[in-house]
Amino acid sequence: DIQMTQSPSSLSASVGDRVTITCRASQGISNYLAWYQQKPGKVPKLLIYAASTLQSGVPSRFSGSGSGTDFTLTISSLQPEDVATYYCQKYNSAPPFTFGPGTKVDIK
Amino acid sequence: EVQLVESGGGLVQPGGSLRLSCAASGFTFSSYAMHWVRQAPGKGLEYVSAISSNGGSTYYANSVKGRFTISRDNSKNTLYLQMGSLRAEDMAVYYCARGPSGFDYWGQGTLVTVSS
Numbered sequence: 001d002i003q004m005t006q007s008p009s010s011l012s013a014s015v016g017d018r019v020t021i022t023c024r025a026s027q028g029i030s031n032y033l034a035w036y037q038q039k040p041g042k043v044p045k046l047l048i049y050a051a052s053t054l055q056s057g058v059p060s061r062f063s064g065s066g067s068g069t070d071f072t073l074t075i076s077s078l079q080p081e082d083v084a085t086y087y088c089q090k091y092n093s094a095p096p097f098t099f100g101p102g103t104k105v106d107i108k
Numbered sequence: 109e110v111q112l113v114e115s116g117g118g119l120v121q122p123g124g125s126l127r128l129s130c131a132a133s134g135f136t137f138s139s140y141a142m143h144w145v146r147q148a149p150g151k152g153l154e155y156v157s158a159i160s161s162n163g164g165s166t167y168y169a170n171s172v173k174g175r176f177t178i179s180r181d182n183s184k185n186t187l188y189l190q191m192g193s194l195r196a197e198d199m200a201v202y203y204c205a206r207g208p209s210g211f212d213y214w215g216q217g218t219l220v221t222v223s224s
Contacts, residue, residue, distance in 0.1 A: 096158075096169060
């Protein structure tokens with residue numbers, strides 16, 4: 001099975017900072033990569049699919065890039081409401097649609 | 109409006125069984141593969157099981173293979189997860205979710221507690 005890794009596991013940044021989270025697949029997955037935001041006690045929310053397509057209603061400060069094995073999620077200007085754990089997920093071909101271990105983002 | 113509503117969680121003893129349900133509405137349920145994802149307390153998301161739109165294909169994570177069974181009733185717009193031989197490590201919030209390009213809709217989750 002393809003394994004997903006994320007880095008860093010956690011980060012602390014100031015409001016207005018640019019934040020980048022990296023996700024790596026153990027094998028190429030083309031652009032079959034999704035990003036989720038999960039706030040404490042809440043259901044995961046789809047932010048980005050197909051590596052770079054913003055889900056409807058998601059603020060434009062979120063963006064995604066990458067293809068193959070290396071992907072990034074960028075928050076262009078961190079806001080207090082962005083405090084959450086972020087997960088990547090691969091969904092190419094057949095299951096398992098494995099999640100990365102998550103990156104916890106908080107405000108410095 | 110798309111809705112996924114899980115039910116069936118609760119307290120069960122180790123070795124026991126439980127059946128989770130996920131009632132779908134607001135979309136053509138029979139056109140979508142469906143998935144179960146779980147999250148143990150304080151942990152990340154774990155992909156558990158999947159079923160194709162017509163129920164003909166299923167997938168199970170190694171951690172639940174042989175103990176859990178996923179099924180669906182397209183006439184009732186409902187997804188199921190039959191869980192058996194439950195272990196302490198199965199304790200988690202279980203979510204149903206809809207694909208296919210990422211999981212755009214999730215249920216609210218149902219908590220399964222395994223304890224004597």
